[in-house]
Amino acid sequence: MTAGPTLPDDVAETLVDPRAYADGRIHDAYRWLRQNEPLGVARPKGYDPFWVATRHADILEVSRQNELFHSGDLQTTLTNQATDALVRQKTGGSPHLVRSLVQMDAPDHPKYRLLSQAWFMPANVRTLETRIREIARASVERMAQLGGRCDFVKDVALRYPLHVIMEILGVPEEDEARMQMLTQELFGPQDPDTARAAEDSQEQTADALGAVLDDFYAYFERISAERRASPKGDLATLIANATIDGVPISGLEQLSYYVIVATAGHDTTSSSTAGAIWQLCEDQEQFARVKADPSLIPGLVDEAIRWVTPVKHFMRSATADTELNGRHIAKGDWLMLCYASGNRDEAVFEDPYRFRIDRKPNRHLAFGYGGHVCLGQHLAKLEMRIFFEELFARLERIELAGEPAQTQAVFVNGPKSLPLRFEMA
Template identity: 65%
Template sequence: MFRRLGGLRRMTLSDTRIPGEIAANLVDPAAYADARIHDSYRWLRANAPLSVAEPDGFDPFWVVTRHADILEISRQNGLFLSGARSPTLVSADVDAKVRAAMGGSPHLLRTLIHMDAPDHPKYRAMTQAWFMPQNLRGLEDRIRQIARTSVDKMLATGGECDFVRQVALHYPLHVVMEILGVPEEDEPRMLTLTQELFGAADPELSRKDAPPPDPMAALSQGVIADFYAYFSRLSADRRANPRGDLASVIANSQVDGQPISELEAMSYYIIVATAGHDTTSSSTGGALWALAERPGELAKLQADPSLIPGLVEESIRWTTPVKTFMRTVAEDTEFEGRKLAKNDWMMLCYASGNRDESVFEDPDEFRVDRKPNKQLAFGYGAHLCLGQHLARMEMRILWEELIPRLKTLELAGEPKMSQATFVNGPKTLPIRFTIQ
């Protein structure tokens, strides 16, 4: 099925190859900011749900677009690996640069998303208790205070604001930074670095001292180095003066009786300080965007607040902040009638799975009362999102505080999505509203 050309693996069966235009969309950050990616996913689910993309500048990869296939691959963590190659989409050139910089490793960081067993469960266990529902219940009152303050600031704008820039970005950021132990005065810095990390391919969000066509430059030369510098100081302080925060847990953790390495500690800080709030911000912004366009759905919530948990699940499905993860085949195998070879790369398209017509009725409709809602945005299996319960709680509390106070809601301009193939969501959301 495969032959080698110039040291790169190339697929040779024409019936597995995705048309060039669709393959190009899969690797184009701008396609994730408009409807093109969903058009491509729709075609793939109908015509080539497990097939090969060969876009220019990238190693070939299998593209997985159906809900059931994504779940099955996620369940088989020993066969479909996270750590063998990059778990996020990178070009062949960027992959080569990372390996050169990291002594052959394909990873700039070593977070939970870069790990497989036996390391993954050990490092996940370090902080898992912090994110379990029984522990989070003790934080609910404080989170509600933060939510109420955020809503008060929004309502004080006089009826018009950019919801993403004034609420959605800052509310979950403040919650996570308080849990982590980052001082409030440092939150703007954390937000900027997060946007530069996840928005490296977006001209409006990327670091300005690196050319936009090369996001690798922004990452290696600036963003990660700045994160390292900040969290190295924080970690040293927490080792000397432990507190009751997550930073102290990370700073003083051991695995197999030994302190974790600096790379693993810094990676842990970075994943909590970025993914811990950015994905929640995206789902929150996506929810209000959908409600602003659908007054009937807002009316349902106003009439029956018990639908708010359903709003949370639908916003997660609708936005799907983590658009893709990559997996690597551990050994020659067969999946859904396709022969996969060891070291083949696979793209799991979560945003496609969340609009799979075989699972969701009218998947392109936003319904706050959708039942059942088998959204898979948090992943599945061993890599199920560590912060899923916190994210749900934050969103539920925010809507409990905001929706009863809203009378009307509409868009006041054109919203924009960020450009990224990995994590994206609304970056501007101008709204106009009246209150009860």
């Protein structure tokens, strides 16, 4: 690790503390970093040192240089030394329990991305609008039947995008609850409400994540076998029969493809949807504006995604010595791209700590940038727009009915409970 300015211990420890992402302290740390040390080295106990990029411009600069900053050479998400060692022991040396698009670099990454890219491009996504609207309308109707009170996350936000992506993937509706549980266990291993591990120990957490992935793999191995025997017009059929350069993709890569679609394809959308409703409860004037003027909904969608930024970070590693914002980055150095910090960068966003449905421009980084930009971004925004169009056509009043809570997670984090009182037309 190259010598760089070392961040204060309390700031470094906040970056790795899942509770800080639930109670909001992470944003205090981000703000301090942007103002005082926007590109410094964190050395928290039990972790390999890593650079911390907190400004919008630096995150963009790294994200656009995929050859210089790799995703797959080291852990792609922040991982402590003990867990990294356990993962490498399980995999025979690889830092990854899965090998999805997220963990790939060129030449594999563009080839594997191309397999499903057409499914998620705007032209194809628009063909799904009628069916997505039916699902959204049914979700709003279910909410209306709840008698004026609900936990919006658990009763509505989690279920709607899950149903959309599972239908695209080809997972039967009766298995959706299982997919939801496995997703929460995968993304929330540090949260006591979603963790599969009985104890908060590094070894138990690593074992639990391995077990979650084993469950995913066992499920999708059956789906793959079915789709090879009887192809259908769904994404599972494409994955089950996929080839790269004329050769079928490996079992690990096939199963990893299922997992990334089945998890990232709904969890982040549900978090952003719930985040929007939370903020509209806090600001009734903006709720009244967007209800009266549906043309404001696309702006609401983008602002909700910026505000929540469900994927808080990804890690990159330098493939050669380089310079970044005046700092010398050495070959092999590990970098943390703090998207949620970039999305509060005062140099880019006016009044960044205010939720504004009319924010323009809104150059948020919540979907990443460059070669690894989120494949499902157009689908996510379409789902949210349609849902809000259907909801606001009927929703007359909404307010908080208790204290909202967020997940304790360093990687993917968002609302996990949002108690509401509401009136429907």
